[in-house]
Amino acid sequence: MSYNMPMLDDRRTYFDTYWQRQPVDVADPRAVQRAGIIYRLLEGKRGKMLDAGCGRGLALDYFAERDYDVTGADISPDAVRLVEQKGHRGFVLDLERETxxxxxxxxxxxxxxxxxxxxEKVLRKLFEVVADDGLLVVSLPNEFHIVSRLRILLGISHLGHFEHSHLHLFSPARNRELLSDPEYVIASQKHIPIIPPRLKILSALFMPLVQWLPSLFALSSIYLVRKK
Incomplete structure (x- = not known):
């Protein structure tokens, strides 16, 4: 099933329905897995946390349970209402248009x-609200991992697992290009395996290979970025 990305003026409505379309049994375990990896990468760093593009607030839930001072922002008013119903602070934000x-x-x-x-413009905007000793945590997909490539070769999909709401096709190499800037530097990173998180032992065994060859075996990558 495909969902075409709307023009900028219609995106609030689009993302209201976007979250209703996401399969909970797929999206939620990945979100929790991602939050857990970020928590370990932060190595005890705490303070005020903003989740820009928070969706249903799964990362907010995870970090609030660990005593972080969390706030969520999303272009979807429905998503923000859900976050607030959970007891988190939230506000509607169009990252492309608003400060x-x-x-x-x-x-x-x-x-x-x-x-x-x-x-690129949104990255610069986000860094404006990062404290001098703070961190920007970015997660980006790998659109060209081995499963995606096989789907293309077999004619199952012209763009593998590519989600039609994606306007850019990222990969580990492209991610590093995006995050290359004179004003900030990647402090640490972790690649997430394509193995589903429910297969914990296999995922753990697979992890070293993912870090070695992320272009083939990473589903997505997490970067902790700080100011120089």
Whole structure:
């Protein structure tokens, strides 16, 4: 099933229904897995956290349970209402058009940039609200892992597992290009395996190979970025 990305003016409505379309049994375990990896990469760093593009707030749930001071922002008013119903602070935000007030010690932007028209501009905007000693945490997909390539070769899909809401096709190499900037540097990174998180032992055994060859075996990559 395909969903064409709407023009900028219609995107709030689009993302209201986007979250209703996501299969919970697939999206939720991946979101929790991603949050757990980020938590370990943060190595105890705490403070005010903003999740820019928070969706249903699964990362907010995870970090709030670990005593982080969390706030969620999303272009979808429905998503923000859900976040607020869970007891989190939330506000509606169009990352491409609107500015963000305040400063945060940790800013999350997870699986969002590929759905934006100008991810470079949004990255700069997010860094404006990162505290001087803070971190921007970015998660980006690998659209060309081995399963995606096989799907293309077999004619199952012209773009593998490519989600039609994605405006950019990212890969580990492209991710590093996006995050290359004179004003900030990648402090650490972790690649997430294509193995489903429910297969914990296999996923753990697969992890070293994923870090070695992320272009083939990573589903997505997480980057902790700090100011120089």
């Amino acid at each position: 963000i007030d305040g400063k945060y010690n940790i800013v999350l932007c997870l699986e969002v940039l590929q759905q934006l028209f100008d991810p």
